[in-house]
Amino acid sequence: MNTWIAVGALALVGVLIPLGMMAVSALLRPTVPEQGKRSIYESGEIPTGTTRIRFNIQYYMVALLFLVFDIETVFIFPWTVIYSDAVAQVGLLHALGPMLVFIAVLVAALIWAWRNGAVQWIKSPESSKRSRLQ
Amino acid sequence: MVLPLQEVLLPDRIADLTGLGQFGALGEFVAAFLAAFVIANLMLAMSGVAGPWAKRKITAAFTDRIAVNRIGPFGLLIIPAAAVQLLAKELIIPEGVDRPAYDLAPLVIASSAMLGFAVIPMGSGIHLADPETGLVVVFAIASIASLGLATAGYASNNKYSMLGGLRAVAQNVAYEIPLIVTAASVVIFAGTLQMSEIVAVQAEPLFSVAGVSIPSWYAFVNPFAFVLFMAANLAEVGRNPFDVPEAPTEIVAGYQTEYSSVYFVLIYLGEFLHIFLGGAIVTTLFLGGPAGPVLPGIVWFIIKIWAIFLFTQWARSALPRVRIDQLIEIGWKGMLVLSFANLVLTAIIVGVFIA
Numbered sequence: 001m002n003t004w005i006a007v008g009a010l011a012l013v014g015v016l017i018p019l020g021m022m023a024v025s026a027l028l029r030p031t032v033p034e035q036g037k038r039s040i041y042e043s044g045e046i047p048t049g050t051t052r053i054r055f056n057i058q059y060y061m062v063a064l065l066f067l068v069f070d071i072e073t074v075f076i077f078p079w080t081v082i083y084s085d086a087v088a089q090v091g092l093l094h095a096l097g098p099m100l101v102f103i104a105v106l107v108a109a110l111i112w113a114w115r116n117g118a119v120q121w122i123k124s125p126e127s128s129k130r131s132r133l134q
Numbered sequence: 135m136v137l138p139l140q141e142v143l144l145p146d147r148i149a150d151l152t153g154l155g156q157f158g159a160l161g162e163f164v165a166a167f168l169a170a171f172v173i174a175n176l177m178l179a180m181s182g183v184a185g186p187w188a189k190r191k192i193t194a195a196f197t198d199r200i201a202v203n204r205i206g207p208f209g210l211l212i213i214p215a216a217a218v219q220l221l222a223k224e225l226i227i228p229e230g231v232d233r234p235a236y237d238l239a240p241l242v243i244a245s246s247a248m249l250g251f252a253v254i255p256m257g258s259g260i261h262l263a264d265p266e267t268g269l270v271v272v273f274a275i276a277s278i279a280s281l282g283l284a285t286a287g288y289a290s291n292n293k294y295s296m297l298g299g300l301r302a303v304a305q306n307v308a309y310e311i312p313l314i315v316t317a318a319s320v321v322i323f324a325g326t327l328q329m330s331e332i333v334a335v336q337a338e339p340l341f342s343v344a345g346v347s348i349p350s351w352y353a354f355v356n357p358f359a360f361v362l363f364m365a366a367n368l369a370e371v372g373r374n375p376f377d378v379p380e381a382p383t384e385i386v387a388g389y390q391t392e393y394s395s396v397y398f399v400l401i402y403l404g405e406f407l408h409i410f411l412g413g414a415i416v417t418t419l420f421l422g423g424p425a426g427p428v429l430p431g432i433v434w435f436i437i438k439i440w441a442i443f444l445f446t447q448w449a450r451s452a453l454p455r456v457r458i459d460q461l462i463e464i465g466w467k468g469m470l471v472l473s474f475a476n477l478v479l480t481a482i483i484v485g486v487f488i489a
Binding site: 002003004005006007008009010011012013014015017018019021022024025026028029030031032037038039040041042043051053055056058059062063065066069070073076077080081082083084085087092095096099100103107110114119120121 | 143144145162163166167169170171173174178218221222223224225226227228229230240241244245246248249251252253262263264265270271290291292293294295296297300303304307308310311314315318319321322325326327386391392395396399400458459462463466467470471474477478481482484485486
């Protein structure tokens with residue numbers, strides 16, 4: 001039997017069960033629309049400003065770094081699968097050497113990012129000032 | 135290396151049992167659908183027991199309380215009661231939410247966590263699909279959840295949700311690399327990505343103590359990788375000490391702040407399914423899958439994933455939460471470096487001593 005038919009079937013079941021729960025809930029639950037209860041939660045205060053706020057640039061830096069390393073893992077997986085056979089066929093040096101060089105290049109990149117402060121959490125000027133004063 | 139005979143997968147067994155196999159592609163699909171339904175409901179049952187009951191009981195035991203004990207034996211009937219109660223709650227859609235995205239996020243979180251179990255061998259022939267790339271498939275599916283979390287955070291029009299969603303993404307990307315690289319170090323031993331074969335390789339005896347043969351589970355072969363993987367897995371499922379995205383004392387409930395009624399149930403369910411999916415991956419990679427003496431495979435599988443669930447709840451009760459800057463530092467400066475060290479060391483050891 002085709003493997004991916006089975007995976008697709010579970011994907012279908014995985015969508016149908018939540019949809020079924022939504023349908024059951026729609027039949028059971030009351031609807032009492034009121035003004036007050038629909039306001040967004042801001043610890044009981046009246047919400048101010050918009051949610052599309054400026055957030056820490058760090059999230060962007062980390063995501064960029066992730067892209068690099070995620071692609072790297074894609075290259076590592078095929079190598080790990082054939083590694084044992086490759087050592088038997090072409091010897092340790094030729095099986096391990098190129099991957100060590102590949103990882104070394106990426107580790108160099110990580111060290112660069114590290115020293116550059118890409119994985120150092122950026123603090124706002126106010127909080128840095130506060131921590132200096134303490 | 136002698137591999138045991140390829141086990142018959144669940145859809146094929148259902149096809150043989152019901153005679154659906156003779157109806158061609160349609161019969162095949164119906165059989166696969168039935169098998170998928172069995173597996174999805176098995177995992178739903180696990181999460182149903184874990185969420186409203188086991189989690190409370192375990193936390194209560196750690197903090198010297200009693201927890202649910204009024205309805206039914208050991209308070210077990212709280213499970214259907216909680217299900218009805220939560221589904222019957224009013225669904226409050228807050229003002230200004232990003233509508234299709236707000237509705238889609240709970241669906242994505244719950245569905246993706248359920249889909250992950252497609253390639254997990256659960257023993258006793260309960261194994262839905264066994265593609266050659268099983269391990270990569272399960273990681274790919276497991277990481278869809280962060281998409282749902284980010285959507286939930288962004289669509290909710292709430293500042294706490296926004297921060298929670300951002301934190302969830304930052305955490306998942308930071309800990310996914312160590313998780314996958316550590317898994318790759320197991321693949322070096324196994325030489326395959328197929329889940330059934332990873333389990334089969336671990337059945338071989340490692341050594342024997344007083345006549346009892348210890349199987350070569352990768353938790354015994356490579357304990358360092360096991361510890362790394364467990365830590366990265368805690369972060370991946372967002373439990374303490376890495377529950378920064380939810381952080382109830384800082385950002386209310388993170389990405390799920392604005393969700394109520396059935397949407398909340400789906401996100402909550404998705405989280406528990408995700409914990410069990412993480413447990414199932416750990417079980418398959420490091421604990422010999424469904425292997426174990428006397429009891430049938432599925433029972434051992436359930437015992438193992440519950441042991442890992444217990445571990446997450448233990449960590450939840452015992453460990454303080456890390457800060458977001460500490461989280462990023464532990465991930466990128468600690469776990470990542472350690473996981474690459476583990477990979478290179480494993481490759482050298484395997485290359486010199488085994489191959």
